[in-house]
Amino acid sequence: MxxxxxxxxxxxxxxxxxxxxxxxxxxxxxxxxxxxxxxxxxxxxxxxxxxxxxxxxxxxxxxxxxxxxxxxxxxxxxxxxxxxxxxxxxxxxxxxxxxxxxxxxxxxxxxxxxxxxxxxxxxxxxxxxxxxxxxxxxxxxxxxxxxxxxxxxxxxMAYAITEPSAGTDVEEPHFLAKARIGMEARRVKGGYLLNGRKCFISGGKEAKYLTVCAATDRNRPLETWTVFMVSRDMEGFSVPRVERKMGQRACHAAELLFENVFVPEEYVIGYEGDGMSMGILSIMAASRGPVGAVGTGIARGVLRNFLSWARQEHGGRKPIEEQRIQMEIADMAASIQECRGLVLDHSLAGDRVFGTLLVNPMMKALFALPREFRLSRPYQAFLQSRPGRAASARLLRLLVSEEDMTRLLALASLAKFASTDMAMNVASRALQLMGPGDSEERRRVEKCYRDVKVTQIYEGTNQLNRLTWYMIEHEGSLRVELPRPRL
Ligand SMILES: Cc1cc2nc3c(=O)[nH]c(=O)nc-3n(C[C@H](O)[C@H](O)[C@H](O)COP(=O)(O)OP(=O)(O)OC[C@H]3O[C@@H](n4cnc5c(N)ncnc54)[C@H](O)[C@@H]3O)c2cc1C
Structure with a gap:
């Protein structure tokens, strides 16, 4: 092109x-x-x-x-x-x-x-x-x-980790170790029985499949945190309610109820007990950067509407003609550009890790096998078997290092908290400058102001993301551990 x-x-x-x-x-x-x-x-x-x-x-x-x-x-x-x-x-x-x-x-x-x-x-x-x-x-x-x-x-699909008694606590290993966990996945013949609640789950009401983290022993949540896939038609699964939201209303935040939901063994993702590394930290290492992009996107929306508002006459004058407004606009643009840089630092570093996995020749070779073969019972049984799971863990360790993953998590957390805080500041500043007069632009900026708040909360609050960055970059006390093959 x-x-x-x-x-x-x-x-x-x-x-x-x-x-x-x-x-x-x-x-x-x-x-x-x-x-x-x-x-x-x-x-x-x-x-x-x-x-x-x-x-x-x-x-x-x-x-x-x-x-x-x-x-x-x-x-x-x-x-x-x-x-x-x-x-x-x-x-x-x-x-x-x-x-x-x-x-x-x-x-x-x-x-x-x-x-x-x-x-x-x-x-x-x-x-x-x-x-x-x-x-x-x-x-x-x-x-x-x-x-x-x-x-x-x-x-x-939706991703469910938060519980009524544990939000921040499920997103960091030191906190999870001491968390008060309500949901439990009890081992039974052929799988697990899930009981408990998850809350604030984006898209949880409409999702056909949900990836859910739960402890198999509530007294040892860190050691037993495990990723399950739940299908909405599994017996015992229900969505009792959705939240009345302040912002980002187009997407439901749902409460999920699990009452003796039987999840077969094949629906455990990876190994039992590897949930913190593979269900939380590796996911956050990928997804927190894009949450930063939600922030830069909202801030761009604010700036676009603010510019359009400032070009119109208000009380006989066009705000855009005032130097103080021109300087505000320059500041907003600079903040957005700066934070998009952080988001891109994360995503380009992430593509070196995850993109490499996707386009790796070994991966391509696996998917060059005919689909009927990949869906066949023996092939699926191999993937689910101990040697199959061990081979997956080995493949991951071969292609990705723990250092790369840990570094990526630091970049993701930095991009997330900096960009979403920036968007909150930009929306707040624009709204103040626009004053109380009604206009479509002002209504859009007011919506951005409500929409942006939750970006400082989900995928780890911005306080937690600051601590995550600090623990990785300065204390060395947080590290993403990749699963070890179990034979
Ligand atoms: C609209 C919305 C959508 C969401 N979508 C999802 C989703 O799709 N999937 C999902 O699983 N979850 C989702 N969440 C949950 C979200 O990730 C949690 O709300 C978030 O992790 C905070 O947890 P909490 O609400 O329990 O707050 P708490 O953990 O109780 O935190 C309250 C305050 O205390 C601070 N705090 C807590 N612990 C510490 C600490 N040790 N050190 C310093 N400060 C601390 C926090 O930063 C925060 O300011 C969503 C939440 C909302 C509001």
Whole structure:
């Protein structure tokens, strides 16, 4: 693709992110793929998210149970649920999966962060399946996401770790060791019985599959934290309620109830007891950077609306003509640019780790085997067997180092807390400058102000993310440990 063939968004992106322009010189095919994905997200944002943002926000304030399935189907036509599904399965995730996802999320969230979260919740839910322990489910669940889009009935996922008695505590090993855990997964013949509650789960009401972390012994949560896949039609699973939300209303935050939900052994992702490393820290190492992109996206939305407001006359004057306003605009633009740099530092480093996994020749060779063979009973049984699980763990250790993963977690936490705090400041400043007068632009900025708050809370509060960064960079007291093969 030549530069002239890019849309206005593609060209703007290259102008505003010189690192991408440079990378494009070295790897035109890879970066053009990123640009294509970002352009698709920008088109969805412009044609569908932006026009619906205010209306959907107001409707869901009145009726928090409402959910816009039509919009989900539209997002499916743009293939937005396949952003994290590996290309070998027909998805969009390739070598620059995190960079494309981060920049794409920024585009959607610049129009509406609630709609962005409604889409991104599936990506987050799918993340634990992307680890080698999740490979038995690639040809079934992940492919179902791709096929759901093709059929016009998207398959959604969600990620459930938070419990009523443990939020911050489940996101960090030292805290989990002392956490008061309510949910338990008791081992029974052929699998586990899950009992308890999860809360605040984004997209949890609509998800067909959920990746859920639970302790198999509530008195030893750190040692027994395990990742399970739950299907919504499993007996005993229900969604008693959704929250009445202040912001990001387009995406439900649901409470989940597990009453003797039987989860078969094959639905344990990786090893029992490896939940902190593979279900939390490795996932956060990938996903916190994109949450930073939610922040840069919201801040971009604020700036766009603020500019449009400032160009209009208010009380006989155009604010844009005042130097103090021009300086405010320059400050907002500088903060956004600075934080997009942090997000890109994370995503490009992440693509070196995760992207390498996806395009690795060994991985490609595995997926060159005919699909019927991959779905066959003996092959699936091998993947689920002890030697199969040990082979997955070995593969991961061969391709990724604990140092790389730990470093990535630090970059992810830094991008997350810095960008979301920045977005909160930008929204707050813009709203103050706009004053009380009503306008569409002001209503959009006011919505951004409400939308941004939760970005400082989910995926680890910003306090926790600061501590995570400090523990890795200065104390050396936090490390992502990869699973050891068990024979
Ligand atoms: C809208 C929304 C969507 C969400 N989506 C999901 C989802 O999809 N999946 C999911 O599993 N969870 C989700 N969450 C949960 C979210 O991750 C938690 O709310 C978050 O981790 C904080 O946990 P908590 O609410 O229990 O607060 P607490 O952990 O009780 O924290 C309260 C305050 O104390 C501070 N604090 C706590 N412990 C410490 C400490 N040791 N040191 C310093 N400060 C500390 C926190 O930073 C915070 O300021 C969502 C939450 C919301 C609000």
């Amino acid at each position: 030549r530069k002239e063939d890019l849309t206005a968004h593609g060209k703007r992106l290259l102008q505003e992110t010189p690192v991408l322009e440079t990378l494009r010189g070295l790897d035109p095919k890879g970066v053009n793929e990123v640009l294509r994905i970002v352009e698709t997200c920008a088109e969805f944002a412009r044609l569908h998210a932006e026009p619906k943002a205010l209306e959907l926000d107001a409707r869901m304030e009145e009726d928090p149970e409402y959910f816009d399935w039509d919009l989900v189907r539209t997002a499916g036509r743009y293939r937005l649920f396949s952003l994290v599904v590996p290309a070998v399965l027909g998805g969009l995730a390739g070598k620059y999966m995190l960079t494309a996802a981060s920049l794409g999320v920024e585009e959607i969230c610049s129009a509406c962060a609630g709609i962005g979260n409604m889409i991104a919740a599936t990506g987050l839910g799918a993340c634990p399946l992307l680890t080698p322990g999740g490979m038995p489910h690639w040809d079934t669940v992940l492919r179902e996401i791709v096929e759901g889009e093709r059929k016009g009935e998207p398959v959604l």
